[in-house]
Amino acid sequence: MNQQSPLAAGNRQSLQGFAPRHFNWEQRGAVGVITLNRPQRKNPLTFESYAELRDLFRTLCQVDAVRAVVIQGAGENFCSGGDVHEIIGPLTQMSMPDLLAFTRMTGDLVKAMRACPQPLIAAIDGVCAGAGAIMAMASDLRVGTSRSKTAFLFTRVGLAGCDMGACSILPRIIGQGRASDLLYSGRSLGGDEALNWGFLNRLVAPEVLLDTSVQWAQEIAAGPSFAHAMTKKMLHQEWALGVDEAIEAEAQAQAICMMTQDFHRAYQAFAAKQKPEFKGD
Structure with missing residues (x-):
């Protein structure tokens, strides 16, 4: 945010x-x-x-x-x-x-x-x-x-x-x-x-x-803090999920991360052969 x-x-x-x-x-x-x-x-x-x-x-x-x-x-x-x-x-x-x-x-x-x-x-x-x-x-x-x-x-x-x-x-x-x-x-x-x-x-x-x-x-x-937070949440949350439910939860989590500016920064940096600078949004 x-x-x-x-x-x-x-x-x-x-x-x-x-x-x-x-x-x-x-x-x-x-x-x-x-x-x-x-x-x-x-x-x-x-x-x-x-x-x-x-x-x-x-x-x-x-x-x-x-x-x-x-x-x-x-x-x-x-x-x-x-x-x-x-x-x-x-x-x-x-x-x-x-x-x-x-x-x-x-x-x-x-x-x-x-x-x-x-x-x-x-x-x-x-x-x-x-x-x-x-x-x-x-x-x-x-x-x-x-x-x-x-x-x-x-x-x-x-x-x-x-x-x-x-x-x-x-x-x-x-x-x-x-x-x-x-x-x-x-x-x-x-x-x-x-x-x-x-x-x-x-x-x-x-x-x-x-x-x-x-x-x-x-x-x-220095990495994508929003994505790290999502990774931590899913690592914890998926203990109580079956495999099918976990795959769906991860699909939703990843789609959310794809909406972040950090995801777009990473793509632009990759295309320019540069290292991305993540800002957590």
Whole structure:
């Protein structure tokens, strides 16, 4: 949608001046960088950071200036999951209605990540456990290091492995058998194994993890953002469709993309033997 459209009012937002309280946010051109910033505790989540992250991803649905997002942890770890003292302890004292409100809120974070149109890249180093592993799983792409350790450790604390969509999403990334291994055992998946299993898309040295992830995000951001958003939507939506329904849905999606100026720019650039400059409209 063009910024001059009368529909922009109320349907488009800016993150200029955005300063979250419970994590860091930086915008590098068209790439947003989220940093979970509690390195002394391996970047655990709190009730407040769950909610603030959820709200950011919901807002990103209306932000054209951000075309891709990188998620990382400060220090040498990604995220250790829910904070033991600030979340796990209080949960043991809550009533069932409050517990359900909490688990629905955490699930809403994953829903918001999957619904936001920007491709999400998780930059994973060190510990990536519990809800941290879920955030990595819910991202579209994952870059890790050989020292990264991803663990869906819910059964280790007496909970089911079916947390925040894990039993639905994880098998689609690595397969049913491998997902079962991780969700029943709660064991750590090392970087090399995670790459071999397809959980990680790329494996790099720790010192270049963020730069590699941001560069990849910048390459994506330079592409046709409307078409990328459509690709992400169809990848998610087609999980619940039969093949015939998926083919029809993709026919409609592709016809819509053929109406964009980016599609026409790509043709004109190809005809002129030039590289297209995509603008997202």
